Structures are given as structure tokens and as C-alpha cells.
Amino acid sequence: MDLSKDYFSSYDLPIAFQVDLTALVDRHRQLQQIYHPDRFAVATDAEQRVAVQITSYLNQAYGVLRSPLRRAIYLLELQGMEPLAPTNTSMPMDFLLQQMQLRERMEELPLAADVEAQLDGLADELLIMHNKLQGEFAVAYNDAQFELAETVVRKLQFIDKLQQECNDLEGRLLD
Amino acid sequence: MALLQIAEPGQSAKPHQRKFAVGIDLGTTHSLVATVRSGRAETLPNSLGGHLLPSVVRYRLDELPQVGSKALQHVVDDAPNTIMSVKRLMGRGLQDVTRLGESMPYVFEACEDGMPMLHTTAGLKSPVQVSADILRVLAQRGEASLGGELVGAVITVPAYFDDAQRQATKDAATLAGIQVLRLLNEPTAAAVAYGLDNEKQGTIAVFDLGGGTFDISVLRMQKGVFQVLSTGGDSALGGDDFDHAIADWVCQQRDIVNLNLSQQRFLLRQARTAKEALSQVSATDLSFAGWPGVSCPLDVELDREKLNSLLDPIIAKALRATKKTLRDAGLGVAEVDQVVMVGGSTRAIRVQERVAELFDKPPLTSIDPDRVVALGAARQADVLVGNQAGEEMLLLDVLPLSLGLETMGGLVEKVIDRNTPIPVARAQDFTTYQDGQTAMVVHVLQGERDLVQDCRSLSRFELRGIPPMAAGAAKIRVTFQVDADGLLEVSARELASGVAATIQVKPSYGLSENQIADMIKASWSNVAEDRGARSLREQQVEADRLLEAIAVAMQADGERLLTTVEQQTIVTQMEALIVARGGDDHHAITKQIDVLAKATDEFASRRMDDSIKRALAGKAVDNI
Numbered sequence: 001m002d003l004s005k006d007y008f009s010s011y012d013l014p015i016a017f018q019v020d021l022t023a024l025v026d027r028h029r030q031l032q033q034i035y036h037p038d039r040f041a042v043a044t045d046a047e048q049r050v051a052v053q054i055t056s057y058l059n060q061a062y063g064v065l066r067s068p069l070r071r072a073i074y075l076l077e078l079q080g081m082e083p084l085a086p087t088n089t090s091m092p093m094d095f096l097l098q099q100m101q102l103r104e105r106m107e108e109l110p111l112a113a114d115v116e117a118q119l120d121g122l123a124d125e126l127l128i129m130h131n132k133l134q135g136e137f138a139v140a141y142n143d144a145q146f147e148l149a150e151t152v153v154r155k156l157q158f159i160d161k162l163q164q165e166c167n168d169l170e171g172r173l174l175d
Numbered sequence: 176m177a178l179l180q181i182a183e184p185g186q187s188a189k190p191h192q193r194k195f196a197v198g199i200d201l202g203t204t205h206s207l208v209a210t211v212r213s214g215r216a217e218t219l220p221n222s223l224g225g226h227l228l229p230s231v232v233r234y235r236l237d238e239l240p241q242v243g244s245k246a247l248q249h250v251v252d253d254a255p256n257t258i259m260s261v262k263r264l265m266g267r268g269l270q271d272v273t274r275l276g277e278s279m280p281y282v283f284e285a286c287e288d289g290m291p292m293l294h295t296t297a298g299l300k301s302p303v304q305v306s307a308d309i310l311r312v313l314a315q316r317g318e319a320s321l322g323g324e325l326v327g328a329v330i331t332v333p334a335y336f337d338d339a340q341r342q343a344t345k346d347a348a349t350l351a352g353i354q355v356l357r358l359l360n361e362p363t364a365a366a367v368a369y370g371l372d373n374e375k376q377g378t379i380a381v382f383d384l385g386g387g388t389f390d391i392s393v394l395r396m397q398k399g400v401f402q403v404l405s406t407g408g409d410s411a412l413g414g415d416d417f418d419h420a421i422a423d424w425v426c427q428q429r430d431i432v433n434l435n436l437s438q439q440r441f442l443l444r445q446a447r448t449a450k451e452a453l454s455q456v457s458a459t460d461l462s463f464a465g466w467p468g469v470s471c472p473l474d475v476e477l478d479r480e481k482l483n484s485l486l487d488p489i490i491a492k493a494l495r496a497t498k499k500t501l502r503d504a505g506l507g508v509a510e511v512d513q514v515v516m517v518g519g520s521t522r523a524i525r526v527q528e529r530v531a532e533l534f535d536k537p538p539l540t541s542i543d544p545d546r547v548v549a550l551g552a553a554r555q556a557d558v559l560v561g562n563q564a565g566e567e568m569l570l571l572d573v574l575p576l577s578l579g580l581e582t583m584g585g586l587v588e589k590v591i592d593r594n595t596p597i598p599v600a601r602a603q604d605f606t607t608y609q610d611g612q613t614a615m616v617v618h619v620l621q622g623e624r625d626l627v628q629d630c631r632s633l634s635r636f637e638l639r640g641i642p643p644m645a646a647g648a649a650k651i652r653v654t655f656q657v658d659a660d661g662l663l664e665v666s667a668r669e670l671a672s673g674v675a676a677t678i679q680v681k682p683s684y685g686l687s688e689n690q691i692a693d694m695i696k697a698s699w700s701n702v703a704e705d706r707g708a709r710s711l712r713e714q715q716v717e718a719d720r721l722l723e724a725i726a727v728a729m730q731a732d733g734e735r736l737l738t739t740v741e742q743q744t745i746v747t748q749m750e751a752l753i754v755a756r757g758g759d760d761h762h763a764i765t766k767q768i769d770v771l772a773k774a775t776d777e778f779a780s781r782r783m784d785d786s787i788k789r790a791l792a793g794k795a796v797d798n799i
Contacts, residue, residue: 029400042561
């Protein structure tokens with residue numbers, strides 16, 4: 001197992017934003033079957049250490065390949081870019097306004113009479129936006145427009161964060 | 176040290192090489208040992224036919240400790256020396272223990288590194304030592320039943336156990352002379368016990384309600400792979416709360432206040448009896464005949480309806496935690512295919528009813544909830560030592576609690592989130608904040624809260640030897656590595672200069688390697704006379720095993736995988752071990768075993784790569 005290869009190659013996948021998720025899941029299971037430390041439970045310390053290193057790498061790679069956001073970031077990193085560098089903060093004004101509106105909605109949401117319906121509505125909207133941005137990223141990346149792709153990734157990260165917060169809010173409100 | 180004796184992936188041990196391995200459920204109130212025989216997992220009884228070993232140890236002056244039922248008989252008349260529920264003290268600092276120990280009749284004392292010790296007539300005992308005494312009895316029971324030496328054991332721990340608690344459990348096993356094949360989460364073990372017996376596929380929720388803890392895990396099972404999706408629970412919620420709720424209600428009914436400890440214990444026992452009786456009958460009386468020190472008040476009648484109303488608020492807490500854990504897994508209740516019940520408190524009918532209501536399907540209760548964890552652990556142990564030919568079972572677990580570092584202002588920055596699949600490695604870079612700074616302290620914490628004081632402190636690392644540079648110029652990379660047991664290892668180096676910063680690890684709780692070694696030595700002093708002889712024999716056996724394994728490996732792959740110089744180095748160290756083995760100094764043998772093992776580490780790692788390459792080349796990936 002060559003841990004210096006890129007994650008896509010380790011999973012026999014082409015380096016692209018579109019990923020065959022079924023193939024990814026199957027391949028991950030196969031690799032775990034071979035390299036998991038459980039397969040070396042009565043082996044030497046050295047072998048167990050190697051197994052832990054390899055499966056740590058696999059879990060990391062799998063996490064990146066499975067998540068559209070992390071996958072997109074990783075693809076740009078392979079291009080030598082740093083899409084999430086702290087200095088990299090400029091965003092289009094209309095997107096920022098939209099973000100503020102969404103945040104306001106989320107803050108007021110707990111007071112609404114039909115909390116559950118409101119939550120579902122917001123979650124659906126976020127999902128649509130997430131999917132749309134994924135599409136935009138794929139086009140930009142395939143056309144080698146990496147600067148544009150970088151802007152899309154940052155938008156995607158905003159939406160991803162809102163989705164997480166929406167989930168957390170759902171947890172708090174429905175408990 | 177079974178170097179190179181492993182079968183290659185896909186191969187299995189021959190039948191006559193069947194290895195003895197057990198699963199151990201090291202419980203708060205009782206413990207069990209189980210194994211797989213003729214394809215069936217079964218718990219092992221003691222010579223009197225009892226399967227459950229009460230997790231109680233009684234220490235005596237100049238005598239071996241009593242463990243189990245014998246010790247349990249002395250809980251009242253020799254309370255300070257009879258240690259119960261030691262699991263609750265594992266991996267805890269003196270402060271936690273003092274708080275937890277309020278209801279315990281033990282005298283605690285801090286040893287130099289803050290680890291709490293119990294004061295007994297046989298001297299100071301750490302919770303790790305007490306657990307080791309329980310584990311030793313279980314291992315002996317396993318060896319007696321199986322008629323041979325154990326290769327190792329899978330020991331179960333609650334899913335919510337943090338690093339310190341897991342490490343303490345592993346230390347206890349080491350102290351008891353048990354090779355730990357894997358620390359396995361209890362709910363995962365339960366799923367395995369059900370999964371393999373019934374060949375189920377799909378999503379499983381394991382609802383584990385014990386005496387004092389509630390654990391919920393969601394797993395996906397597919398083609399023999401059990402993947403834990405999320406775990407959650409409440410480490411202060413359990414059947415004991417049922418008893419307390421009943422006791423409080425009785426006190427209200429009779430305007431009883433200010434109970435002393437033994438009165439309280441008596442009332443709780445009555446409450447428990449009533450609770451258990453109501454699983455069979457619809458109403459029962461709580462009787463107070465014999466209440467110590469009180470003229471006998473009237474009996475109180477408790478019916479099932481009232482019991483349900485007392486239990487419901489407590490069960491509701493567990494159901495809330497269940498829903499949250501499902502959400503963490505990204506699932507709704509409808510997507511759960513099976514619900515597995517674990518823990519004695521799931522015997523309560525009301526618990527089963529409410530769980531069935533939530534999931535809209537009856538939970539699985541066919542395996543004894545007290546034994547299901549040990550049975551699953553035995554399955555896993557059997558697979559790990561390679562007894563299952565062609566067995567594809569694999570357990571993929573997650574980190575139960577987030578790991579983080581202390582940052583400015585007493586805040587915790589998470590480095591690895593909970594529910595991340597393990598093993599996992601993460602690196603985090605730090606820098607200096609003063610010119611010429613040559614050392615920094617890194618504080619590792621575990622928990623979900625934002626403030627340092629609300630999380631568990633795992634260890635403080637002092638990085639020394641950082642080359643003096645301008646503030647912010649040094650770059651120190653700290654790497655977290657969590658293994659398949661959920662145990663953390665941290666390493667660090669300075670990147671800008673390439674100089675490795677030395678790292679000083681001081682566990683906040685738990686034991687250092689040296690302490691374990693000392694304790695193992697101390698435990699041998701009981702049998703001082705033949706200690707030397709036994710050690711010598713053990714080391715000679717170990718030496719023979721290693722020499723033989725290396726000889727076989729060298730013959731097979733030496734020329735192919737090693738240079739002539741590398742081969743010569745190994746042969747020289749083998750010769751040195753043969754010489755040491757012929758002498759009568761077991762320390763010399765141990766030392767040379769270490770040297771030889773280190774000398775062959777690289778060879779072992781090349782052989783593993785090589786065998787995996789061949790295994791991969793030999794089959795289509797789909798068949799792996």
C-alpha cells in the first residue's frame with residue numbers, strides 16, 4: 001500500500017469530482033478487510049503498527065472522497081491551491097447577503113409556530129443549493145477553471161456549515 | 176511475539192492449530208468469560224456451574240484475595256476491604272473518585288501521580304489492580320475450561336469509555352497476564368452476538384441499559400462487516416435510577432426523611448425487588464419488616480401503572496439520547512431494521528414497551544441480556560486469532576468522544592470529532608508565541624464541551640528542545656494516532672528546522688509502562704520462591720517460539736527480502752539469543768528477545784507488504 005499516492009488512485013478511482021459512490025464503498029470495505037488491525041491481532045508489533053497506519057490513511061481518504069465538500073477541496077489541493085487559506089476571504093456580495101438572510105431565518109426559526117415544517121423547508125432549500133454548487137464546481141473543475149472552482153468551494157463550505165447548524169438546531173428543538 | 180506465524184490473508188489456521196481465545200465482559204456488577212466451541216459461542220461456568228462472576232474482590236492480610244461470590248458474602252461485615260463496582264473508578268482521578276465514592280465505604284488515598292488508591296488491609300490497591308484480580312480469575316476459568324493456555328482475550332468496554340478508562344482496562348489485563356486482542360465496545364459485541372446467529376443484514380440499534388449507564392449504538396451490517404455509524408448515551412442513567420425513583424416515591428407516601436446509609440440501602444433493595452416482581456405480577460407490596468433501626472411502618476402497595484409512571488421520565492431520557500444518536504448517523508427511526516436489547520435493566524417490561532413504540536417494532540430479546548456482550552466478544556476473539564476459516568467478519572468502530580487540545584483562554588479545539596471511524600490519525604500544527612521560546616505545553620483533552628474544565632484531561636505534553644527562533648517561526652506538528660482499541664498515542668516534531676522535539680508524556684491518570692512493569696513484578700512476590708524459575712521457563716519458551724518463527728521466515732523469504740548484511744545481522748542476534756537461552760538469567764533472555772525482535776521489525780514489515788501484494792495479485796479485488 002503506497003501511502004504517498006493520491007486518495008483517488010488508492011481507491012482505483014479516476015481523479016474527478018464525480019465519484020461512483022457504490023464502487024467507493026465496496027472498495028473501502030475490501031481494503032479494510034485486508035489491512036484492518038483486526039487482521040493482524042496476533043501478529044508482531046511492527047505489523048500491527050503498519051496496519052494501524054494504513055487503515056488510518058484509508059479512513060482519512062474515505063472521509064475525503066465520500067464528502068462532496070472535502071473532495072472538492074482535495075481536488076484543488078492536488079492542483080497546488082489552498083482554497084481554505086485564511087487569507088482567501090473575498091466573496092461575491094450577493095452571496096454574502098443571501099447567507100445573512102439564511103442565518104436570520106435560522107435564528108428566528110425556534111420562535112415559529114410551525115417549527116418542524118420551517119426546519120424541513122430550510123433543510124430542503126440548503127440541500128438544493130448544495131447540489132447546485134456541486135454542479136457548478138464540477139463544470140469549473142472539468143474546464144480547468146480553478147480560480148472559479150475555488151470560489152465555488154468557499155460557497156459550498158458556507159452552505160455545508162449552515163446544513164450542520166440546521167441539523168444541530170433540529171436536534172436541540174426536537175429533543 | 177508470534178512473529179511471522181500469522182497465516183497470510185485469506186488462509187486460516189489448520190484445525191489442529193486451533194487457538195484458545197476468550198471474550199471477557201468486565202462488568203460493573205458481574206463479569207463473564209465466553210468462548211467459541213464447535214462453532215457455538217457459550218459462556219463458561221465455574222466449578223459449581225455459575226456463569227456470572229460477581230465483580231467483587233475482598234483483600235485479606237497475608238492471604239490471596241477472594242474474588243466473586245465468596246467476596247460478595249463479606250460486603251457488609253468487611254466493607255472497607257471488599258471492593259465492589261470498581262469499574263466505575265477505572266481511569267478516574269482522585270477528585271472524580273472521591274465524588275463517585277461518596278456512597279462507597281472505601282478509604283481513598285492519592286499516590287504520587289494523582290492516581291487514586293484504595294486503602295485495604297492488604298495495602299494500597301489501585302482500581303487497575305482490583306480489576307486485574309477479577310480478570311485473572313476469568314482467564315483461569317477460561318484456561319481450565321479449554322484445557323490450554325490462552326492466546327489472548329477480547330475485553331469489552333462501554334462505548335462511552337474515554338481514553339483513560341480504556342487504557343486502565345488494558346493495563347488491568349496486562350497486569351493479569353492477559354494478551355488483549357482487542358478492546359471491543361459492549362454494544363458492538365452485542366450486535367455481533369445477534370448478527371452472526373441470525374445472518375442479518377441492515378441497520379441495527381443496540382439499546383444497552385445497565386445499572387448505572389445507558390449506551391446506544393447504531394451499526395450497519397453488510398457482507399460480514401459491522402460498521403458503527405454513531406454512538407451515544409448517558410453515563411449517569413440506568414436501572415439504579417428506577418430503584419431511586421421508587422424509593423423516593425415510597426418516602427413521599429410515608430413522609431419519611433433523613434434516612435441513614437444502611438436504611439437507604441435497605442429501602443433500595445426493597446424497591447429493586449418490587450420492580451423485578453412487577454415484571455411478573457400486576458401489583459406488589461413493599462415490605463418494611465426488618466428495616467434497620469426503625470419501627471416497622473406499613474407496607475406500601477405498588478402497581479404496574481404507578482411503576483410505569485415512575486419509570487417513564489427516566490426511560491424518556493434514554494429515548495431522547497437514542498434519537499440524537501440516530502440523527503448523528505443521519506438516520507430516522509424508520510430506517511432501523513433491528514433493535515437489540517442489552518443490560519439487565521432492559522428486562523423491565525416498560526422499557527421494552529417504550530422501545531418498541533419508538534421503533535415501531537419489537538426489540539430482539541432472545542439472547543440473555545446479561546450474557547450477550549460476552550458471547551459477542553467470544554466471537555470476535557475467535558476471528559481475531561484466526562480460528563474462523565474464510566470468516567469475513569470485520570468490526571469497524573468509531574471514536575466515542577472527541578479529542579482536542581487546549582488553546583488560549585481555556586478553550587478546547589477539537590482535533591478529531593466523535594464518531595470518526597478508527598483507526599485514525601490527524602496532525603495539527605502549532606507555533607511559538609515568544610521569541611526564543613524553546614518549550615511548549617500541549618494539553619490533550621477528550622469530550623464534547625467547549626471549556627477545558629468540562630472535558631477530561633488525558634495528558635499534558637511538554638515539547639522541549641525547540642530551536643530558538645522568532646515568535647511564530649517554529650512550526651511544531653503534533654500527530655494524534657488512535658488505534659483500533661480507541662487508544663490515543665501522540666507524537667510531535669519541529670518542522671522548520673527538522674529537529675525532532677523531545678516529548679515528555681505524563682498521563683494524567685492511568686499508568687506508565689514502568690508502573691505496570693513494577694506492579695507485575697510486585698504481584699509475583701506472592702510466589703517469591705519459584706518466581707525466578709517460572710520467569711526463566713517463560714522466557715525460554717518465548718525465546719524458542721521467536722527463534723523458530725524467525726528461522727522459518729528466514730528460510731522462506733530471507734534471501735528474497737533481505738540484503739546479505741541484513742541477514743547476517745539477524746543471524747548474529749539469533750545466535751546471541753541461543754546463548755542467552757542456555758543460561759539461567761531470565762533478564763538476559765528478555766533483553767535479547769527484545770533486541771532480536773527489534774532487529775526483525777523491518778523484515779516483518781516487508782513480509783507483510785509482500786504477502787499482501789501476493790494476496791492482492793492472486794485474486795480479483797471483488798473476491799477479497
